[in-house]
Amino acid sequence: MSSIIPKETFTFLKKLAKNNDREWFNQHKPEFKTIEAQVKDAYNYLGELMTAHDKIEKVKIFRIYRDVRFSKNKLPYKTHFGGSFSRKKPELRGGYYLHIQPNNESFIATGFWQPSKEDLLRIRKEFEMDDSDIREILKSTTFKNTWGNFVGDELKTAPKGFDKTHPAIDLIRRKQFIFTKTYTDKEVLSDNFLNNVNEAFKDIRPYFDYMSDVLTTNLNGESLL
Numbered sequence: 566m567s568s569i570i571p572k573e574t575f576t577f578l579k580k581l582a583k584n585n586d587r588e589w590f591n592q593h594k595p596e597f598k599t600i601e602a603q604v605k606d607a608y609n610y611l612g613e614l615m616t617a618h619d620k621i622e623k624v625k626i627f628r629i630y631r632d633v634r635f636s637k638n639k640l641p642y643k644t645h646f647g648g649s650f651s652r653k654k655p656e657l658r659g660g661y662y663l664h665i666q667p668n669n670e671s672f673i674a675t676g677f678w679q680p681s682k683e684d685l686l687r688i689r690k691e692f693e694m695d696d697s698d699i700r701e702i703l704k705s706t707t708f709k710n711t712w713g714n715f716v717g718d719e720l721k722t723a724p725k726g727f728d729k730t731h732p733a734i735d736l737i738r739r740k741q742f743i744f745t746k747t748y749t750d751k752e753v754l755s756d757n758f759l760n761n762v763n764e765a766f767k768d769i770r771p772y773f774d775y776m777s778d779v780l781t782t783n784l785n786g787e788s789l790l
Contacts, residue, residue, distance in 0.1 A: 567606035572754050574600055574646070575667040582644040582667075590642055597629070601646075607759060608648045608663065614763040615661070618770065620653035645670070650766075652773070656790060658780045659773040661766055669749045673762055675712075675769045676743035677776070684780055689724060689737045691779045696733035702771050711768040717741030742776070744769065 577600050581590070590597070605626050612624035626648040633639045645666035652659060662674040680688065692699065702708060703715075720738040723729035727737050746765055752758060781790050 567603050568610050568759060569756060570607050570665060570753050570758060571600065571603045574604055574665060575750060575754070578644050578646075579667050581642055585640040585642050585644070587641055601629070604646050604665065611663065611759045611762060612650055614759065615650060615766060618767045619773075620657055621650050622653045623651040625649050625651070656777065656781060657773070658777040659769075661769075663762060665753060667750055669747075671748045671750070671753045672745050673748075673765060674743055674745045675766065676715075676717075676741070676772075678717075678741060678743060680742070685740070687780060688742065688776070689727065690784060692733045692736040693727060693731060694784060696736055698775055699736065699772075702775055705771065707768055708771065711765050712744040712746060714744075715739060715742060716745055717743045744772075 577593075577596060580593075584590075608626050609624055612621050615621050626646065627643075629643050629646075631638075631641055631643055633641065645664055647662065647664050650661040650663075652661075659676060660678070664670075664672050664674070677684070677688075715736075718740040720740065723731070723734055723738060727734070731737060748758070752761070782788055
């Protein structure tokens with residue numbers, strides 16, 4: 566199992582970006598399959614590291630082929646590798662994502678991309694009732710240094726049924742609850758990159774523990790499982 570992202574990954578993806586068509590890709594498919602296997606090894610290696618501090622149910626590496634059916638962009642191939650790491654459901658909530666792309670566009674992301682209508686309301690109700698715990702997590706020095714603050718979509722005003730003057734309205738109006746961290750090409754190709762990603766994922770744990778508790782209980786703190 567590979568513990569590094571091979572430098573050939575970026576070399577191939579840069580060439581693919583300049584030759585994003587089926588003829589070129591088919592001619593270079595053996596090269597791609599070799600690189601893909603090494604990248605999958607690296608993702609699985611990271612998944613193994615993560616089992617030391619979380620219950621990872623599944624590692625999924627997404628296909629290079631783009632679904633162009635409903636997209637204006639008809640280029641057939643992605644110019645990056647992406648993969649997710651799923652936590653054990655239903656008791657553990659949240660997810661991890663690793664994105665490998667040349668030209669310093671690699672990043673990791675964690676959190677809640679598309680919470681269901683029910684989960685979104687439950688989170689907002691929690692923040693409305695008491696935002697002290699989430700504020701404490703967000704202002705932790707370790708957490709801030711690794712992840713910064715929330716990114717993602719939010720409403721311009723209060724969601725229906727919520728007071729726009731509420732002290733936690735900055736949290737309540739969010740539609741996504743995600744964090745991202747970017748990496749340079751040099752960092753991605755370094756020997757300790759996957760270990761650094763693992764440490765960053767470990768630092769998200771207080772947030773995941775909090776959100777898992779919120780999403781598996783009602784507003785009285787009674788378990789829903």
